[in-house]
Amino acid sequence: MREESETESPSSSSTLIDDVDSKPTVAGGVRDVYGEDSATEDQFVTPWSVSVASGYSLLRDPHHNKGLAFTIRERDAHFLRGLLPPTVASQDLQVKKMMHNIRQYQVPLQKYMAMMDLQERNQRLFYKLLIDNVEELLPIVYTPTVGEACQKYGSIFMRPQGLFISLKEKGKILEVLRNWPEKNIQVVVVTDGERILGLGDLGCQGMGIPVGKLSLYTALGGIRPSACLPITIDVGTNNEKLLNDEFYIGLKQKRATGQEYAELLDEFMMAVKQNYGEKVLIQFEDFANHNAFDLLAKYGTTHLVFNDDIQGTASVVLAGLVAGQKLVGGTLADHRFLFLGAGEAGTGIAELIALEMSKQTKAPLEETRKKIWLVDSKGLIVSSRKESLQQFKKPWAHEHEPIKELVDAVKAIRPTVLIGTSGVGRTFTKEVVEAMASINEKPIILSLSNPTSQSECTAEEAYTWSQGRAIFASGSPFPPVEYDGKVFVPGQANNAYIFPGLGLGLIMSGAIRVHDDMLLAASEALAAQVSQENFDRGLIYPPFTNIRKISAHIAANVAAKAYELGLATRLSEPKDLVKYAESCMYSPAYRNYR
Ligand SMILES: NC(=O)C1=CN([C@@H]2O[C@H](COP(=O)(O)OP(=O)(O)OC[C@H]3O[C@@H](n4cnc5c(N)ncnc54)[C@H](OP(=O)(O)O)[C@@H]3O)[C@@H](O)[C@H]2O)C=CC1
Numbered sequence: 001m002r003e004e005s006e007t008e009s010p011s012s013s014s015t016l017i018d019d020v021d022s023k024p025t026v027a028g029g030v031r032d033v034y035g036e037d038s039a040t041e042d043q044f045v046t047p048w049s050v051s052v053a054s055g056y057s058l059l060r061d062p063h064h065n066k067g068l069a070f071t072i073r074e075r076d077a078h079f080l081r082g083l084l085p086p087t088v089a090s091q092d093l094q095v096k097k098m099m100h101n102i103r104q105y106q107v108p109l110q111k112y113m114a115m116m117d118l119q120e121r122n123q124r125l126f127y128k129l130l131i132d133n134v135e136e137l138l139p140i141v142y143t144p145t146v147g148e149a150c151q152k153y154g155s156i157f158m159r160p161q162g163l164f165i166s167l168k169e170k171g172k173i174l175e176v177l178r179n180w181p182e183k184n185i186q187v188v189v190v191t192d193g194e195r196i197l198g199l200g201d202l203g204c205q206g207m208g209i210p211v212g213k214l215s216l217y218t219a220l221g222g223i224r225p226s227a228c229l230p231i232t233i234d235v236g237t238n239n240e241k242l243l244n245d246e247f248y249i250g251l252k253q254k255r256a257t258g259q260e261y262a263e264l265l266d267e268f269m270m271a272v273k274q275n276y277g278e279k280v281l282i283q284f285e286d287f288a289n290h291n292a293f294d295l296l297a298k299y300g301t302t303h304l305v306f307n308d309d310i311q312g313t314a315s316v317v318l319a320g321l322v323a324g325q326k327l328v329g330g331t332l333a334d335h336r337f338l339f340l341g342a343g344e345a346g347t348g349i350a351e352l353i354a355l356e357m358s359k360q361t362k363a364p365l366e367e368t369r370k371k372i373w374l375v376d377s378k379g380l381i382v383s384s385r386k387e388s389l390q391q392f393k394k395p396w397a398h399e400h401e402p403i404k405e406l407v408d409a410v411k412a413i414r415p416t417v418l419i420g421t422s423g424v425g426r427t428f429t430k431e432v433v434e435a436m437a438s439i440n441e442k443p444i445i446l447s448l449s450n451p452t453s454q455s456e457c458t459a460e461e462a463y464t465w466s467q468g469r470a471i472f473a474s475g476s477p478f479p480p481v482e483y484d485g486k487v488f489v490p491g492q493a494n495n496a497y498i499f500p501g502l503g504l505g506l507i508m509s510g511a512i513r514v515h516d517d518m519l520l521a522a523s524e525a526l527a528a529q530v531s532q533e534n535f536d537r538g539l540i541y542p543p544f545t546n547i548r549k550i551s552a553h554i555a556a557n558v559a560a561k562a563y564e565l566g567l568a569t570r571l572s573e574p575k576d577l578v579k580y581a582e583s584c585m586y587s588p589a590y591r592n593y594r
Pocket residue numbers: 195196197198199288289308309310313316340341342343344345346375376377378420421422423424427448449450451454474475476493494495496
């Protein structure tokens with residue numbers, strides 16, 4: 001019975017999982033994927049039938065299509081003769097050709113569309129391309145281009161991606177989930193589109209974000225594409241432009257709030273767990289902060305949930321700061337931190353830094369928090385504002401006179417680290433960066449807001465205004481900068497370093513809950529991947545080129561923590577977790593068809 005499988009103890013579920021433990025696949029907690037055994041007599045079951053794709057339909061099946069890479073033998077065996085020109089090409093040659101084609105496009109959005117088209121046509125080639133050219137293609141399938149794609153989503157897409165669940169599906173969400181062709185889902189990335197990057201409320205068009213994030217789960221973290229499910233929950237939009245746009249693809253109504261919103265989300269959360277089991281990872285992405293913190297708190301105790309903007313961002317920034325100590329010296333507790341932006345990313349990062357400091361120094365969290373200051377749209381967060389602050393800001397309301405402007409806050413707090421999480425571009429002005437540079441020999445400046453247009457400052461501004469002394473990283477990538485005869489390579493502080501490896505670690509250990517210590521474990525693993533060569537170039541993050549290796553190390557550290565905390569349900573802990581993580585990873589190489 002489904003009810004039994006959901007409430008079974010970790011040890012009983014692991015007995016079942018142990019059957020597949022020996023296989024190098026990323027196993028989830030989902031059994032009886034077709035619902036055949038668990039259905040009672042009064043429940044309906046689906047009459048599943050399995051067919052073998054061949055001929056014309058094989059060429060149009062993105063999961064199995066290989067295009068010109070079908071061998072002559074395969075062409076004969078699968079009725080493809082005549083449907084393809086005579087040449088047989090290797091996958092490597094196909095990659096070369098696709099990269100050549102993509103580089104012809106001058107406009108990033110055209111490259112994005114070419115990539116999405118490839119994903120719909122030949123999935124393995126898409127992932128091979130992305131894995132082999134990750135530095136070049138990440139800015140296309142992810143920030144910044146994905147932001148523009150979301151803004152224009154309604155008009156650029158021919159074929160829908162992911163699953164759309166709107167208010168109209170209330171009461172039927174389980175049925176909607178069952179419309180998705182894959183049954184063995186391990187990771188769901190879900191948004192309600194209200195805070196898409198720093199672009200605000202894009203409603204239903206936010207779908208580009210879960211689609212993009214899950215492409216990275218596969219390319220960077222090795223989770224099989226068939227185990228990934230992008231979902232957009234459409235409760236309306238408050239974006240007037242979209243509401244008045246005849247091509248808008250979502251519900252044309254103001255956002256549902258309060259009980260109506262909560263009930264839809266609750267039905268969704270229950271349906272996902274019922275359909276995919278309790279070990280399906282649900283990643284909340286780009287929700288507005290007035291829902292994000294509550295959803296995380298509410299479902300953190302009942303589901304395997306993780307908020308990428310609060311927790312993933314925190315983990316990646318902490319890693320950069322820990323690594324950065326090699327460049328600036330001292331320990332975390334020797335620093336003072338100032339944030340512009342006190343929302344999900346800002347307070348999430350602040351809390352994880354305070355936690356790590358507390359672990360390192362044994363000082364209570366209330367004490368370590370005092371080294372961290374945040375500025376929101378009304379100015380410095382101080383105790384005199386406490387009554388009117390949102391809950392998640394209250395821990396940061398320290399004793400200080402009110403300050404309105406960031407530059408004045410920099411001068412008063414004298415931070416060693418300045419972090420931008422405001423979603424507002426060009427807010428780290430020349431005056432602000434110069435103030436940081438006058439206080440610190442090597443100011444750490446992180447402009448985390450995405451996409452590029454919302455970055456608090458550009459790499460060029462950070463290096464120029466600090467006379468080449470800033471240690472700089474940004475949420476969206478910037479090209480290298482030449483200043484005073486020296487080339488500076490900015491790093492990318494983006495949660496894309498963390499969530500794929502974190503997800504893999506959770507899945508491979510069969511974790512049932514996400515714990516803050518796992519975020520610290522992920523940070524530690526990422527920081528350890530920064531090489532001396534990276535430090536010598538002023539970097540506090542390793543390049544994305546090695547991301548699969550990095551993800552394997554993150555996954556191993558996270559899984560080890562899950563075992564240590566008793567949150568892992570796969571009881572036979574692999575001896576070498578890094579090797580095991582690598583062996584679990586999806587490979588996009590073509591398979592031979594019999
Ligand atoms: N690099 C990365 O990996 C990540 C980057 N981000 C980026 O961070 C940005 C913020 O995201 P998130 O924290 O979720 O957003 P939130 O909406 O939760 O928070 C934004 C915060 O910025 C403050 N703010 C807005 N305008 C100003 C201003 N002009 N001056 C000072 N503060 C201001 C808001 O103030 P108030 O509370 O008063 O309204 C709020 O505290 C986005 O651009 C997002 O793309 C997010 C996650 C990961």
